[in-house]
Amino acid sequence: MVALTGDSKIESSEAASIRVWHVSKQFDSADGGITPGALALNDVSLTVKAGEMVCIVGPSGCGKSTLLRMIAGLTPPTTGELSIGAEPITGPGAERGLVFQDPSLFPWLSVRGNIEAGLVARGVLRHMQQEADEFMRLVGLEAFANSFPHHLSGGMAQRVALARALINHPRVLLLDEPLGALDAFTRMRMQDEVLRLWRARGTTMLFVTHDIDEAIYMSDRIIIMTPRPGRIEQIISVELDRPRDRGSDEFLHLRGQILETMHFAGQPLAGNTH
Amino acid sequence: MSTSIEEAVPEAPAVTKSQSIASLSKSVPTAEARYRPQTLLAIPVGALISLGIHYFIPKREPVPTSHYFPTLLFAMLGFGILLIALCPFSLRVRKWMRHMCPILGIATLTTGIWELITCCLALMPLPYFPGPEAVVSSIVNDRALIFDSTWHSLALLLSGYAIGTVIALITGVTIGWFPHARYWGMPLLKIVGPIPATAWIPLAMVVAPSALFSAMGLVALAVWFPVTMLTASGISNTRTSYLDVARTLGANRLYLIFRVAIPAAMPNIFIGLFMGLGTSFLTLVVAEEVGVKSGLGWYVSWAQGWAEYGKVYGALIIMAAFFSTIMTLLFKLRDRVLVWQKGTIKW
Numbered sequence: 001m002v003a004l005t006g007d008s009k010i011e012s013s014e015a016a017s018i019r020v021w022h023v024s025k026q027f028d029s030a031d032g033g034i035t036p037g038a039l040a041l042n043d044v045s046l047t048v049k050a051g052e053m054v055c056i057v058g059p060s061g062c063g064k065s066t067l068l069r070m071i072a073g074l075t076p077p078t079t080g081e082l083s084i085g086a087e088p089i090t091g092p093g094a095e096r097g098l099v100f101q102d103p104s105l106f107p108w109l110s111v112r113g114n115i116e117a118g119l120v121a122r123g124v125l126r127h128m129q130q131e132a133d134e135f136m137r138l139v140g141l142e143a144f145a146n147s148f149p150h151h152l153s154g155g156m157a158q159r160v161a162l163a164r165a166l167i168n169h170p171r172v173l174l175l176d177e178p179l180g181a182l183d184a185f186t187r188m189r190m191q192d193e194v195l196r197l198w199r200a201r202g203t204t205m206l207f208v209t210h211d212i213d214e215a216i217y218m219s220d221r222i223i224i225m226t227p228r229p230g231r232i233e234q235i236i237s238v239e240l241d242r243p244r245d246r247g248s249d250e251f252l253h254l255r256g257q258i259l260e261t262m263h264f265a266g267q268p269l270a271g272n273t274h
Numbered sequence: 275m276s277t278s279i280e281e282a283v284p285e286a287p288a289v290t291k292s293q294s295i296a297s298l299s300k301s302v303p304t305a306e307a308r309y310r311p312q313t314l315l316a317i318p319v320g321a322l323i324s325l326g327i328h329y330f331i332p333k334r335e336p337v338p339t340s341h342y343f344p345t346l347l348f349a350m351l352g353f354g355i356l357l358i359a360l361c362p363f364s365l366r367v368r369k370w371m372r373h374m375c376p377i378l379g380i381a382t383l384t385t386g387i388w389e390l391i392t393c394c395l396a397l398m399p400l401p402y403f404p405g406p407e408a409v410v411s412s413i414v415n416d417r418a419l420i421f422d423s424t425w426h427s428l429a430l431l432l433s434g435y436a437i438g439t440v441i442a443l444i445t446g447v448t449i450g451w452f453p454h455a456r457y458w459g460m461p462l463l464k465i466v467g468p469i470p471a472t473a474w475i476p477l478a479m480v481v482a483p484s485a486l487f488s489a490m491g492l493v494a495l496a497v498w499f500p501v502t503m504l505t506a507s508g509i510s511n512t513r514t515s516y517l518d519v520a521r522t523l524g525a526n527r528l529y530l531i532f533r534v535a536i537p538a539a540m541p542n543i544f545i546g547l548f549m550g551l552g553t554s555f556l557t558l559v560v561a562e563e564v565g566v567k568s569g570l571g572w573y574v575s576w577a578q579g580w581a582e583y584g585k586v587y588g589a590l591i592i593m594a595a596f597f598s599t600i601m602t603l604l605f606k607l608r609d610r611v612l613v614w615q616k617g618t619i620k621w
Contacts, residue, residue, distance in 0.1 A: 108537040108538070121526070
């Protein structure tokens with residue numbers, strides 16, 4: 001597709017690192033505070049280096065989406081601190097892009113309008129028209145520039161969502177199960193697509209998934225979380241060369257290790273390793 | 275007598291039909307190209323039967339001496355024949371005919387039946403149920419006044435509707451977006467809103483400087499309630515993920531309101547606009563009958579006062595055309611604004 005030169009990369013400096021420091025999140029209880037609400041996250045600390053690709057895996061209710069929303073600045077933590085580089089996170093900002101499982105494209109805007117939304121929101125559209133073209137090429141959707149989202153397939157819609165999030169050149173891209181709603185084949189293609197964008201742009205990526213294979217295939221490190229209350233169980237470094245072979249021994253070994261950590265080892269689900 | 279007409283009918287168009295089928299099957303052998311005799315003949319047959327009733331069945335009631343009604347029927351007959359002549363040449367005409375000819379044919383026939391049961395058989399009492407000639411001639415004879423009334427109604431309706439819509443969008447967005455405005459505004463809206471605008475007529479007469487202004491205010495009020503209600507609910511039901519995404523794209527509050535919440539509420543707003551249009555028609559007619567001494571509503575009650583029911587029905591026909599045209603224009607606007615939604619709306 002488009003050969004992106006080195007100068008369009010974001011400088012991999014400390015500014016693009018994520019720091020989460022002893023963060024807990026207690027949600028308000030439904031009865032107005034008589035009983036304590038659910039503890040979604042309990043004392044979570046982690047650091048993501050600039051330019052790193054980190055996946056968070058864990059079952060439903062382990063607080064991984066909450067953690068992502070807190071980094072995005074959409075939900076404040078109950079206790080603890082979060083920062084991007086040296087700046088504490090106090091609210092949402094254009095330097096942190098977010099992509100949901102549901103692409104959440106603005107249905108009233110064309111593909112082009114959606115991709116440009118970030119430029120319009122920052123009031124810089126006028127001098128950055130060509131930027132939108134570049135991003136449409138980047139995700140291979142030039143032909144659909146004027147289509148409305150309801151004409152797009154799931155994979156195409158998610159590519160638009162990626163381009164929309166990337167157009168502001170965020171230092172950090174947060175992805176909340178972005179490929180979860182796609183079929184297996186589209187999903188594998190999109191994994192490569194995300195990796196390509198990651199390599200091309202050098203963006204720090206924090207990627208929530210509940211697909212262990214996806215996590216191993218994509219990430220530099222895998223954070224395993226467990227629920228009730230949500231906390232980090234283990235962090236595993238994946239030191240395999242990309243592109244990774246989903247069938248290699250190392251891959252399968254890692255898979256078994258993660259399943260064991262998540263207490264699925266020995267069950268039929270994990271039957272192929274030990 | 276009527277039998278002779280029945281026989282005469284199929285002859286002339288039958289030739290045209292077989293010719294055009296032959297020419298058509300050569301040029302465009304598609305599904306749309308096949309056409310049925312009932313489509314082709316509906317309008318001419320309807321017009322011929324009505325003309326037969328008009329000319330051959332003796333009248334038992336006094337009828338105006340003018341000839342506007344049969345002229346209209348002849349025009350319809352000519353139109354039907356013109357369509358038959360045109361259809362071999364244009365697919366669009368054929369599609370339009372498939373859709374419209376049965377309705378237009380039946381409509382033409384209905385005017386004949388109307389004349390049959392009023393003028394010919396005298397089944398309906400006069401002066402309340404005049405025949406078609408009386409209605410058509412009163413529209414033609416009174417055209418200056420009817421045109422003037424329509425113009426006044428249009429000006430009053432559009433000004434009231436526009437004012438009401440603008441205010442409703444402001445109040446609706448405010449109530450929908452700001453929790454405080456919602457807390458204080460919603461109870462007021464729920465209590466005052468459901469009162470029909472026409473119930474305010476006594477107060478409006480007193481408060482407004484002129485009957486025209488009071489009518490404008492009442493029309494505005496009639497639109498205001500449904501548009502405010504639906505705008506507010508549309509805004510407050512904006513999907514959180516749209517707002518979340520916009521925030522992470524660097525959106526400020528203005529962007530969130532004007533470029534996320536309002537577009538997201540647009541389908542709802544249009545439902546409010548349609549509901550408001552219906553209530554504003556009602557309010558307009560009532561306000562014109564009671565206070566304003568102009569407009570179609572006034573014309574109807576004025577003609578009724580003189581027991582000129584031909585004019586009453588004439589004005590009702592004009593009113594129907596007038597209101598449905600405005601409704602159609604709003605539908606067109608909706609289709610344009612909500613083009614992104616196309617396929618998901620079915621109303």
